Amino acid sequence: MARFLHFSMALYTLEKESSTTNTTEQVILSKIEESLKNAQKPVVIAGHEVISFGLEKAVTQFVSETKLPITTLNFGKSAVDESLPSFLGIYNGKLSEISLKNFVESADFILMLGVKLTDSSTGAFTHHLDENKMISLNIDEGIIFNKVVEDFDFRAVVSSLSELKGIEYEGQYIDKQYEDFIPSSAPLSQDRLWQAVESLTQSNETIVAEQGTSFFGASTIFLKSNSRFIGQPLWGSIGYTFPAALGSQIADKESRHLLFIGDGSLQLTVQELGLSIREKLNPICFIINNDGYTVEREIHGPTQSYNDIPMWNYSKLPETFGATEDRVVSKIVRTENEFVSVMKEAQADINRMYWIELVLEKEDAPKLLKQMGKLFAEQNK
Incomplete structure (x- = not known):
């Protein structure tokens, strides 16, 4: 009887923790959905954890369906399909291409997915990203408008982003610079x-x-x-x-x-x-x-x-x-x-x-x- 009671209590605890985690994930998703619907100039920034946990397709699907503008740091390059029209290029603080820098830093909502801000990926920490307008999610914690959130499943949240309803970005992107390469006999530089x-x-x-x-x-x-x-x-x-x-x-x-x-x-x-x-x-x-x-x-x-x-x-x-x-x-x-x-x-x-x-x-x-x-x-x- 004692053994059965112990098993029942363990099962109850597991179900309670699962329920709490699921509630936390739903709260995060609701916050993201609400913020995206209210934003006029949103931007998504994807990082290396998206790649580390095999979430590139999930992020690409989410951005492809919502048409949201997205950038990555160099520490996270290829976290999203770069052939998408809404891919802006690589953000790198003050070293970014000027139109990309202005676009990202003037966003009224920033959704960061699996990003770590390091010296060589932020132009030696010259980035200007307003944390008051940011939801940042990582494998070990999340920060929702400066409030720390723990004990949630990062992979589950990112995988569920494409299920958010009523989000479609209709604003402008930036003009991306492409140059046709015409080779010459000059020494390679x-x-x-x-x-x-x-x-x-x-x-x-x-x-x-x-x-x-x-x-x-x-x-x-x-x-x-x-x-x-x-x-x-x-x-x-x-x-x-x-x-x-x-x-x-x-x-x-x-x-x-x-x-x-x-x-x-x-x-x-x-x-x-x-x-x-x-x-x-x-x-x-x-x-x-x-x-x-x-x-x-x-x-x-x-x-x-x-x-x-x-x-x-x-x-x-x-x-x-x-x-x-x-x-x-x-x-x-x-x-x-x-x-x-x-x-x-x-x-x-x-x-x-x-x-x-x-x-x-x-x-x-x-x-x-x-x-x-x-x-x-x-x-x-």
Whole structure:
């Protein structure tokens, strides 16, 4: 009898907790629904937790049905389908494109989903987001107009957003800037490289960008539909993306992976090239040879020897690790025309890995990195 009573009390407690949680979720959803209906200039900001918990499709469906304007931080890029008309681009504090910055910061209601505000994703904390007009939900807690809410199911709330009724945004978006890339015989530069990448990437690709010039260039491009983005802006751990790209390619063989990694970062984890050859993987790897730690030169020590690295013969690395031409194609690219030609060749050849060395100037860096470097340098004084 005592055992049965104990079981009954445990069941009652479980049902009570479940009921309370469900009530909390409904309150949150009601608050979101009410706020969206009352807002004239709402905006949704999606973050990396949307990706971590596999909620990209739920967010995309919600935004697609409601036509709500949405942005992501670079730490959360690809949390929503970037081909949607309502996708504004990447918000990054004062480093954002000016019309996007003004749109986001003038919103009368902000719905943040799975966002963490970090230095490298907010323009060194130069964001201006009014918390009095914000509902922010994370996996461990929520903040509803400055009031903390706990003990709710983040995944359940985000998955239920598309069930909200009577919400359809009818306002204006911003004009997104697209430039047709017309290659020339000029030497390849950082700014032109990322214009070309944006133009040439295809649907169902995964872009992997090392935390250096690659991340600050690739995070600004608009991805095609059903694309993913992998980066590491939180800890800035260089060398992460080469093994990460290989692991992700093993896990998702249907999405062709395009890795962009600097020479300094590659030298930390290059031994994983042996794994890729053994597993017969087929990513397209772009090794940016700009003679050292360019990202660090932008932040501190542009002429210091600690930002120099030994010059390797990068195009010979696949052969060194035992690859044959029928498994890995190795190329060296110096001009815009060469980049476009090799990119198209690699995308068409889905059965082999492409190992492409991009030769760029030592002090050349994406505009966003140069701006971020100045902010970080000021903070470090």
